[in-house]
Amino acid sequence: MESSGLPVDLILATLAKEAEKVKERAKKGSDVLLGPLDTEIAQTPYDIVYEEDRIKLKHYKPTTKHQLRTPLLIVYALINRETVLDLQPNRSVIRNFLKEGVSVYMIDWGYPTRIDKHITIDDHVNGYIDNIVEFILEKDRLSTVNLMGVCMGGDFCVIYSALHPHKIRNLITTVTPSHFDIDTGLLHIWMKKVDVDRMINTFGNMPGDLMNAIFLLLNPARLMIDKYVGFWENVDDKEFVENFFRMEKWIFDSPDIPGETFRQFVKDCYHKNLLIQSKMEVGGKKVDLKNITMPLLNIYGRYDHLVPPEACELLTKSVGSEDTEDICFDTGHIGIYVSSKCQRELVPKIARWLRQRDRDGTGEKTSLLRRKNKAGPNPTG
Amino acid sequence: MENDRDDKSTPEALFSTWMKSGTELWVSMTRAWFGIPETPEGPTEPEDTVKRTRMQESWESTLKMWEPILTKLSEPDAPDAFSKGMEALPEIVLKMIKAGWEGYFDLQQREMERLKRIGKHSEAYTFEDLDQNIFRAWKEIYEKEFKQVLNIPQMGLTSLYQTRMNQAVDKFNVFQAAAAELSRVLFLPVEKSFRVMQEKVGELTKEGKHPENTRDYYVMWLRILEGHYMTLFKSAEYSAVLSNTLEAMEDFLGARKKVLQDVLQTLPVATSKDMEELSRQVYLLNKKVKELAKKIGKP
Numbered sequence: 087m088e089s090s091g092l093p094v095d096l097i098l099a100t101l102a103k104e105a106e107k108v109k110e111r112a113k114k115g116s117d118v119l120l121g122p123l124d125t126e127i128a129q130t131p132y133d134i135v136y137e138e139d140r141i142k143l144k145h146y147k148p149t150t151k152h153q154l155r156t157p158l159l160i161v162y163a164l165i166n167r168e169t170v171l172d173l174q175p176n177r178s179v180i181r182n183f184l185k186e187g188v189s190v191y192m193i194d195w196g197y198p199t200r201i202d203k204h205i206t207i208d209d210h211v212n213g214y215i216d217n218i219v220e221f222i223l224e225k226d227r228l229s230t231v232n233l234m235g236v237c238m239g240g241d242f243c244v245i246y247s248a249l250h251p252h253k254i255r256n257l258i259t260t261v262t263p264s265h266f267d268i269d270t271g272l273l274h275i276w277m278k279k280v281d282v283d284r285m286i287n288t289f290g291n292m293p294g295d296l297m298n299a300i301f302l303l304l305n306p307a308r309l310m311i312d313k314y315v316g317f318w319e320n321v322d323d324k325e326f327v328e329n330f331f332r333m334e335k336w337i338f339d340s341p342d343i344p345g346e347t348f349r350q351f352v353k354d355c356y357h358k359n360l361l362i363q364s365k366m367e368v369g370g371k372k373v374d375l376k377n378i379t380m381p382l383l384n385i386y387g388r389y390d391h392l393v394p395p396e397a398c399e400l401l402t403k404s405v406g407s408e409d410t411e412d413i414c415f416d417t418g419h420i421g422i423y424v425s426s427k428c429q430r431e432l433v434p435k436i437a438r439w440l441r442q443r444d445r446d447g448t449g450e451k452t453s454l455l456r457r458k459n460k461a462g463p464n465p466t467g
Numbered sequence: 468m469e470n471d472r473d474d475k476s477t478p479e480a481l482f483s484t485w486m487k488s489g490t491e492l493w494v495s496m497t498r499a500w501f502g503i504p505e506t507p508e509g510p511t512e513p514e515d516t517v518k519r520t521r522m523q524e525s526w527e528s529t530l531k532m533w534e535p536i537l538t539k540l541s542e543p544d545a546p547d548a549f550s551k552g553m554e555a556l557p558e559i560v561l562k563m564i565k566a567g568w569e570g571y572f573d574l575q576q577r578e579m580e581r582l583k584r585i586g587k588h589s590e591a592y593t594f595e596d597l598d599q600n601i602f603r604a605w606k607e608i609y610e611k612e613f614k615q616v617l618n619i620p621q622m623g624l625t626s627l628y629q630t631r632m633n634q635a636v637d638k639f640n641v642f643q644a645a646a647a648e649l650s651r652v653l654f655l656p657v658e659k660s661f662r663v664m665q666e667k668v669g670e671l672t673k674e675g676k677h678p679e680n681t682r683d684y685y686v687m688w689l690r691i692l693e694g695h696y697m698t699l700f701k702s703a704e705y706s707a708v709l710s711n712t713l714e715a716m717e718d719f720l721g722a723r724k725k726v727l728q729d730v731l732q733t734l735p736v737a738t739s740k741d742m743e744e745l746s747r748q749v750y751l752l753n754k755k756v757k758e759l760a761k762k763i764g765k766p
Contacts, residue, residue, distance in 0.1 A: 100681050139753075200742060204750040213757065272700050279706055281714070288717040290743075303700075306653070307693040315685070 115321030123324070125331040128169040130180050132192075136221045140196030141214050143221070145189075146180055153187030154437075154444045156232050156255050157222060160192040161215060161246075163238035164343045165297055168192055170336050170423055171236070174329060179423050182433035188440070191222055191231075193239075195341065203290045203345040208369035210347060211245050219246075219253050230255035232440055237261050237393065237419075238351065241361065244401070245368050248377045256443050257378065258436060260385045261419055263397040264404070267359040270394040272304050277356035282349050292348040294340025304391055333424075362404055376406035383439050384412045385432070390419040411439070606644045613640070628729050635726045638719040645708075645715035652708050656695035663695075664688045 136143035162168035171179040171192070183190045193214070198205070222231050233254050235243030240262025247254045268274050286292065302309050320326040360366035366373045382405055386398035395414055402410035413435065415422055422428050617637045621629040664687065671677045678684055699705050724739060731738040737745070 100679060104681060201746040201749060204747055209754070213754075275701065276706070276709070279710055281710075284714070284717055288720050303653075305693065305696070307656075307689055307696055311692075312689055 111319075111322045115318075115327075118322060118324050118327050121324075123328050123331065125328055125335060127174065127332050127336055128172045129175060130172045130178060130184070135191075135225070136218060138214060138217060140198065140202070141218075142194040142196065143218050144192045144194055146184055146192070148187075148189065149181070149184040150187050152189050154189065154232075154440055156228065156230060156440075156444050157189035157191055157226055158183065158232045158234055158440070159219065159222060160190065161233065161235045161239035161243050162193060162195065163236055163240075164195055164198075164210075164347065165238060165294075165340070167336065167339050167341065168194055168236075169339070170420065173336060173424055174332050177329075177424050177426075177429055179429075179433055182429065183437065186433060186437035188437060189226075191218075193218060197341040198291055198344045199342075200290055203286075205344040206346045207242070207245070207350050211242050212249065212369045215242060215246050216250065219250070223253065229253075232256045232258070232444075234258040234260065234436070235262055236423075237263070241351075241355070244361070244375070244378065245366070245373050247380065248364075248373045248375055249368065249371060251377050251379055254380050256381045256383070256440060258383045258385070258439075259398075259401065261387060261390055261393045261398065261422060262384070262401070263355070263393045264401040265359065265362045265397050265399075266355045268394065268396045270396050271391060273300075273392050274356065274394075274397065276300070277352060280352060280356075282352040282357075286345040286349045289345070291342035291345045294342050297343070298338060298340045301392070362400055364404070375401075375404045378405035379407050381409035381439075381443050382407050382411070383436065384410065385422065385436075386412075386414055387417045387419055387422050388414050389417060389421075392419045409443075603648070606641075606648075609640055609644065631722070631725045631729060635719070635722040638715070638722040642712075642715040642719040645712040649708050649712040652699070652705060656692055656699050659695050660688060660692040663691050667691070 131147045132144040133147065134142050135145045160168070160171065162171070172181070175181065180190055180192070219231055219233075223229065230253055233243045233247060233256070235241070235258070237260075240259040241264070243257060243259060244262065244264060247257045263274075266274060266277075289296070317327075317330050320330075354360045354366050358365075361373065362375070364372065364374045364376065382402060384398060384402050386393065386395055388395060399412055399414075402412050415428055415432070417425050417428055422432060614637055617633040621627075621633070664684075667687065668677060668684070678687070728738050728740060
């Protein structure tokens with residue numbers, strides 16, 4: 087004992103003391119696991135108002151009177167599913183928007199199969215998103231919509247807003263990477279070394295399971311050990327167990343990414359960093375960020391290991407809009423949507439920002455709001 | 468009489484008689500079996516009314532080929548030539564066997580040398596380094612010794628299929644080696660974290676600051692582990708190993724796809740190649756239809 091330097095006797099004594107607790111927890115835990123568990127996700131009621139190929143447009147049923155004339159269209163990433171925004175009733179970005187009187191539409195990208203491998207960024211942006219925007223404009227008899235993007239979906243929104251600025255009233259990007267030439271995020275480091283041609287030629291579509299494996303490897307200590315230790319420590323808490331399984335269900339529900347879309351995204355963004363330089367081409371047209379003249383709210387997480395702040399904060403300085411704002415939350419990539427603190431702050435902040443730009447409902451912006459936040463991000467928390 | 472007997476009992480005469488009777492026997496047997504007329508002058512059925520199977524035709528053509536050979540062999544000077552040939556036979560056989568054995572022994576010797584080399588490869592790494600270098604050692608042995616066997620050019624009708632199968636086996640082995648090495652690299656931080664943890668706890672104990680709660684030990688270990696992983700993931704070595712593994716996996720999947728393509732081609736189902744072509748056509752068609760629909764205002 088002396089030679090190893092380990093207080094083994096103390097450890098053993100503590101272990102013996104805790105053994106009783108563990109036994110009790112295991113008994114209660116088995117009751118919880120064997121009993122009825124509500125692990126359903128995405129329970130907020132909605133209608134499917136538009137369908138194209140495998141893509142669906144959800145329109146959530148309002149819970150209060152609409153306070154904004156302009157509806158909000160949420161574009162989720164192609165990685166994982168949009169259901170994280172409606173994970174559970176008391177942790178739902180969607181429900182919070184409805185409570186704020188926002189009419190919410192959200193795109194469900196579905197599950198791409200081998201037949202979708204040829205679908206490009208152009209098909210997503212100038213095809214599906216544009217068709218959906220047109221559909222909403224016609225349905226709600228409007229000339230513009232509010233657009234909110236999540237992660238890669240945010241990049242689609244940036245590209246769309248640059249190519250079709252007249253259809254977008256306000257743009258909100260959340261955890262959206264726009265500057266890819268950074269060395270802080272592991273994903274950015276690894277992606278630069280990926281031979282994407284070889285990968286897509288082999289797999290066809292980028293397998294969701296492979297993406298998930300890569301994400302797990304970004305922090306195996308937390309994601310492959312600590313998470314499950316945490317589960318075991320709380321296995322006797324029914325609510326914790328239900329929430330744990332909801333999150334687990336969401337994390338491993340990973341659709342494949344259409345091959346050609348992934349190829350262009352990795353090459354143009356991660357390898358060449360074209361988007362932020364306004365050099366990226368989509369559908370034969372240059373994506374000029376200076377065309378983004380509508381108000382822009384850019385939100386990201388300080389501890390985001392997938393999309394670090396450095397990857398996000400350059401966007402507001404590169405667009406043509408004079409009304410831009412950065413908000414940095416003290417949280418990670420997913421924490422922005424599911425953490426208790428962000429649940430209280432994210433949606434009210436966005437709703438407030440939208441209301442200020444939706445007063446007359448005509449799409450006209452007041453001169454007061456034409457401001458450019460050059461002072462840097464507005465920290466929260 | 469004596470002469471007569473002598474003439475008939477000489478090996479040449481016996482051989483000639485045996486060959487002649489043998490030829491006659493086989494010719495008549497074949498004709499009887501397939502109902503072929505004994506003589507050309509005999510009654511024959513019109514050609515179109517004779518039902519001849521493919522087997523009959525094949526047998527007949529063989530017979531036609533053998534008949535002159537056998538007849539030739541039954542001629543007087545044939546036995547002499549044949550017996551001379553027979554005299555030389557043991558020598559030829561001996562040479563053939565010798566060449567065969569030599570080849571076999573050579574092959575065996577090479578295999579033994581190959582095995583000896585495998586032993587040498589293992590010896591090159593010390594026992595202490597074995598766990599770290601075993602994957603590299605195995606890869607080296609595999610690439611130098613076993614891979615060559617799988618890369619021997621194939622022959623014959625099925626050679627292309629066999630080549631693709633061998634390639635799939637080869638790529639699978641390479642992928643397994645790469646995956647094993649990746650696993651080893653991923654386990655390194657766990658090993659190191661235990662060592663660092665032991666030292667830290669020792670230090671804390673000396674200072675009388677050791678945690679009493681097991682959870683504190685766990686949190687301490689997790690932080691150390693996380694730190695080691697972050698260091699590892701940013702290293703060039705890890706990037707190289709990860710990249711090798713991905714490439715090896717892609718190579719194996721590509722090779723497996725080709726073998727599956729060969730298998731599926733024999734079945735009445737669509738192959739991956741067919742599906743790929745079809746999906747491309749559907750994609751282009753779909754795009755065209757949507758463009759046209761937009762133009763006429765019917766999205």
